[in-house]
Amino acid sequence: MKVKKYMVKNISEAMDQIRNDFGDDAYILDTKKVKKGGFFGFGGEKYVEVTVLSEKEKNKKDNDNYTSQSNSIYSMNDMVNRNKRLNDRINSNKNGNSDQNTGEKLDIKENEDMQSLLELINSQREVSKSIDEEAKSFYNNQKNNYQSIKYDQEKQKKEITKKSPSGYSNQSLERKKIDEKKDNSNENLDEIKNLINKLNNKINSGNEFVSELKDNLKESGLSKDIVNEIMEEVDSENITENWKSDVTLLNKIKNILMKDIQINKEENLQGKIMLVGPTGIGKTTTLAKIAAIIKRKNKKVAIVTIDTYRIAAADQLKIYADIMGIPAYVCYTPKDLQLTIESLREMDTILIDTAGRSHKNDLQLGELKAFMDTVNPDKKILVCSSNVNTNDLIDIYEKFSISNPNSLIFTKLDETSSFGQIISLSKYTNLPVDYITTGQKVPDDIEKPDYDKLVSEVIKGVVK
Structure with missing residues (x-):
């Protein structure tokens, strides 16, 4: 069991070195960004520190190479033994004596730790494999459902096309209805515009005598609504200079006013x-x-x-x-x-x-x-x-x-x-x-x- 730290510029470089040293049988335990060099933290270069765990190396290194890299590569046995010896010395200083069975217990503990770590790694592999299989199954099911729905939609479109008159599809019929409504709306709008123009012509056409009549109606205290009502009813083309003596016009105004008041x-x-x-x-x-x-x-x-x-x-x-x-x-x-x-x-x-x-x-x-x-x-x-x-x-x-x-x-x-x-x-x-x-x-x-x-x-x- 080996633990190694890599100091690299990027994660891609680390992956290349890990594969070269351990192949695919390695696990990344930790990654963090660090700075090296510079002055009080300024101007240093950025690196990525990658910590890797592997059961064995891809290629055996000779003892000299192993010794030269002892600061960065440790065996699990060395780490466990070192920690146990340190703990033993501490206990010895406290109690004044040492346990004769310390070495034996350390070996048992080391084997138990290694076995637990291996079991954890194997269980993670099984979980990962199970997740991959479930994801693949889910994807296949969704793909089949999508194809089934698409097939049903195509089938419905064909049936609607056959049943629709003159070969129109359902969308064509809906478009036709919308166009008909639009035409009706345009006709209504044109009719309203014609009525407005007709009203404006009645109010504004003719001559100054139409304006005079309208102003006099307002000055008599009649509301705007009643004035507009009168101007809509009277024939502006027949309003002449002598409109004040026009009996027909005045009677029409009188009849309108008679309807507007309640007594x-x-x-x-x-x-x-x-x-x-x-x-x-x-x-x-x-x-x-x-x-x-x-x-x-x-x-x-x-x-x-x-x-x-x-x-x-x-x-x-x-x-x-x-x-x-x-x-x-x-x-x-x-x-x-x-x-x-x-x-x-x-x-x-x-x-x-x-x-x-x-x-x-x-x-x-x-x-x-x-x-x-x-x-x-x-x-x-x-x-x-x-x-x-x-x-x-x-x-x-x-x-x-x-x-x-x-x-x-x-x-x-x-x-x-x-x-x-x-x-x-x-x-x-x-x-x-x-x-x-x-x-x-x-x-x-x-x-x-x-x-x-x-x-x-x-x-x-x-x-x-």
Whole structure:
């Protein structure tokens, strides 16, 4: 059993020397990179140190050669004996005597170590051989499976080709379907493009009078959606210098507007009715006007206000209530409101006035929602001012949609010269208009909106 170390430039050089010394019957125990030469570790050359174990040399060396290489080649016997002798001397120094059977035990131990090493090497060879055989078997099985799958796929392709009409393969049929879908998509796209071009021609064709009509519709307070709807319906080619007196054109616009607005013609004013809306739009005055309408019908009505933000609000409402002979109550908390509503069960109608809330203040809107959830009104009316532009009205509705209003009331029609915003908000919200107010007089300046009158006012604004 021989152990030898090689100092080489690369592993290939080591393998050549190992084969030359030991043939193929050798095992590499260890390899590591080392540096030789240089100055304090700098500039040295890199080498690979390879440690090899072999049972025997390929060619016997003479004793002189063996002696000259004694620093790099050791027999297993020499290594074992040297270690045992060293151990024996150490024990002898400690105990003062030596064991007579030390030499005999060393020989037995040496033979046992050599036998164990040989058994380990043989077992590694068997494991390596077993792994090679299993790898070869696995490769052959995978190769057979692949060939079988490939054969089945080729067979299926042939069967599909035979069954497919006109000799088309399955892939050809799929490609044909994709092409058909693509053609349909292109046709739909072309149709959409034609419609867009047609619409653009309607809007942009003609002359300056088309643009004038469009601008006047916008200035009348109509939303962008309604303006586009009108421009799609009218024949732009017939819009001339005298379009403002074109009865056919104006009637067509009027009919479109009549369809876009909803008006609640019924006097459905029973149960708990709550008015909500932003500040300064006349909710309190409007509520007093509605109370007067109900009182005239000999119905039992009561007024409740939760507007405690304005000092004069409750006093103003009480004055109206005293004049009309109607009971009025002020509630400061949702609990107060709940108890008051329960005490007024015999009333036909309970009108609830709320504090004006900024549609940009989420906290105030949250407080309003708390009062509303306490009493669960039968009807919630969003009150809006007519002198507010369409975009702001839509923004107000979006914020107050937390209250889920059922209808609309527009105030201050006497303070605006355009009426298109009323139609625009009704169309946007899909809510009917209950009332419009035209002044401060209670109970006179309130009325049900009239389709023809309201739309005619819009037309007047367009042709002015």
